[in-house]
Amino acid sequence: MKKISVGLLGFGTVGTGVVHLLTNDQQRLVQQTGSQIQISKILVKDREKSRKMDQYDHLLTLNPSDVIDNPEIDIIIEVMGGIDDTRKYIHRALKNKKHVITANKDLMALYGTELLQAAADEGCDLYYEASVGGGIPILRGLTDGLAADRIKKLIGIVNGTTNYILSKMSHQSVSYEKVLQEAQSLGFAEADPTSDVEGLDAARKMVILSHLAYSIPVTLEDVKVEGITRVAEEDIQYSKKLGYAIKLVGIAEVEDDEIDIRVGPTLLPFNHPLASVDNEFNAIYVYGHSVGETMFYGPGAGELPTAIAVVSDLITVVKNMAYGINGKHIFLPLQEKKCKSSETVESQYFLRLHVKDQPGALSKVTGLFNDQGMSLQKIIQEPLLSGNLAEVAIITHTTEQQRFEQIYQLLKDLEDVIDVKSYYRVEGMK
Numbered sequence: 001m002k003k004i005s006v007g008l009l010g011f012g013t014v015g016t017g018v019v020h021l022l023t024n025d026q027q028r029l030v031q032q033t034g035s036q037i038q039i040s041k042i043l044v045k046d047r048e049k050s051r052k053m054d055q056y057d058h059l060l061t062l063n064p065s066d067v068i069d070n071p072e073i074d075i076i077i078e079v080m081g082g083i084d085d086t087r088k089y090i091h092r093a094l095k096n097k098k099h100v101i102t103a104n105k106d107l108m109a110l111y112g113t114e115l116l117q118a119a120a121d122e123g124c125d126l127y128y129e130a131s132v133g134g135g136i137p138i139l140r141g142l143t144d145g146l147a148a149d150r151i152k153k154l155i156g157i158v159n160g161t162t163n164y165i166l167s168k169m170s171h172q173s174v175s176y177e178k179v180l181q182e183a184q185s186l187g188f189a190e191a192d193p194t195s196d197v198e199g200l201d202a203a204r205k206m207v208i209l210s211h212l213a214y215s216i217p218v219t220l221e222d223v224k225v226e227g228i229t230r231v232a233e234e235d236i237q238y239s240k241k242l243g244y245a246i247k248l249v250g251i252a253e254v255e256d257d258e259i260d261i262r263v264g265p266t267l268l269p270f271n272h273p274l275a276s277v278d279n280e281f282n283a284i285y286v287y288g289h290s291v292g293e294t295m296f297y298g299p300g301a302g303e304l305p306t307a308i309a310v311v312s313d314l315i316t317v318v319k320n321m322a323y324g325i326n327g328k329h330i331f332l333p334l335q336e337k338k339c340k341s342s343e344t345v346e347s348q349y350f351l352r353l354h355v356k357d358q359p360g361a362l363s364k365v366t367g368l369f370n371d372q373g374m375s376l377q378k379i380i381q382e383p384l385l386s387g388n389l390a391e392v393a394i395i396t397h398t399t400e401q402q403r404f405e406q407i408y409q410l411l412k413d414l415e416d417v418i419d420v421k422s423y424y425r426v427e428g429m430k
């Protein structure tokens with residue numbers, strides 16, 4: 001039987017899951033690929049660290065060259081993360097005619113086109129299913145399952161850590177700091193969770209999805225990004241009272257050949273299928289011209305779900321080797337990029353304000369919207385416990401961003417409005 005040799009860069013959360021599957025599912029791998037897959041070397045940073053799977057200690061190395069320049073290794077699995085070193089290592093591995101599988105969305109969002117081109121030039125495979133939605137086969141869903149359709153819109157909950165934090169804050173009375181720690185200890189959060197909570201991780205995933213869905217070479221700079229750090233418990237509670245869940249959502253939409261991509265806390269009505277996607281689960285809602293609406297749902301992070309995506313890529317690479325078609329399935333963006341101006345993007349909005357708790361204050365607020373020709377869909381007012389203030393939460397009807405910004409400014413200037421505490425976009429049902 002043909003023997004395929006694999007080298008790993010990294011043996012952390014995802015690496016451990018990959019090694020676990022390669023060790024315990026040999027039989028299945030042989031059935032699927034007709035080959036015996038063995039691990040030859042594993043690059044780590046700390047040789048002395050105690051590991052869950054210590055039977056592989058003899059394969060550990062601190063020298064990247066033992067993996068990427070090793071003539072015995074056919075396929076590199078990159079699960080160490082980071083950008084600069086990994087970019088160099090993957091280029092070198094491809095030059096050495098090794099196929100590469102990576103879970104690294106940071107790298108693929110920034111240098112995906114360059115690396116995919118290098119892979120195509122070398123006749124090598126470069127697969128990265130784990131980089132978006134962990135175990136959900138969303139990249140394959142776009143490139144294979146929906147290959148015949150033109151995609152209109154993607155809405156994704158693509159960051160497990162922030163979804164975990166917002167779900168826990170919504171369903172239990174628990175502090176932001178405590179749930180972030182939980183997400184870290186469960187292995188969902190990045191080594192530095194800033195990229196999770198500031199929305200950058202989701203933005204990177206939206207870049208990768210947009211490349212595949214629209215074949216447009218968007219970059220991270222094209223994504224308007226806001227994280228969850230300013231989402232207050234009150235925002236979550238008032239949203240619930242109005243019938244909505246707050247989620248960190250990425251939206252990529254093409255209209256008249258112009259693309260708009262954004263990531264931010266967004267209200268979803270409870271009857272929206274994405275509203276019930278909780279904890280570390282991810283989901284990507286895809287609107288195709290012909291297929292209509294589809295949703296890809298599953299665990300977006302964690303050891304084994306992410307490892308499943310990596311090992312499924314590995315099976316594809318080994319099958320491609322058997323058919324002699326490596327490097328033939330590289331998707332490079334082919335369309336010209338035209339970005340939509342933010343000001344004209346339409347949405348409903350949620351606003352939470354503190355107003356003076358006195359007769360007439362609420363009617364001044366609603367009067368302002370009325371005078372500006374913007375109707376409101378829902379409004380609630382509740383007294384605050386201190387300061388002779390009331391809290392008002394509003395859902396507007398759909399309006400352009402520039403129009404909303406004008407009204408927001410007028411609202412802040414209104415004498416009875418003490419403060420506009422927050423505002424977010426609201427995604428309606430299609």
Ligand SMILES: NC(=O)C1=CN([C@@H]2O[C@H](COP(=O)(O)OP(=O)(O)OC[C@H]3O[C@@H](n4cnc5c(N)ncnc54)[C@H](OP(=O)(O)O)[C@@H]3O)[C@@H](O)[C@H]2O)C=CC1
Nearest residue numbers: 010011012013014044045046079080081103104301302306
């Ligand atoms: N965790 C998850 O749920 C998901 C992670 N990903 C992505 O997968 C990748 C891996 O993530 P994860 O497993 O969580 O990360 P971990 O931090 O758990 O593991 C990283 C591994 O890489 C090794 N490593 C890191 N830097 C170096 C270096 N400079 N030289 C040698 N070895 C190095 C570490 O060595 P040592 O063990 O010695 O410290 C460790 O084994 C990242 O790109 C991440 O974004 C993608 C989807 C989900």
Ligand SMILES: N[C@@H](CC=O)C(=O)O
Nearest residue numbers: 159160161188190301
């Ligand atoms: N930190 C990421 C891990 C998976 O990509 C997340 O929380 O989704």
Ligand code: NA
Nearest residue numbers: 129132134136
């Ligand atoms: Na995936």
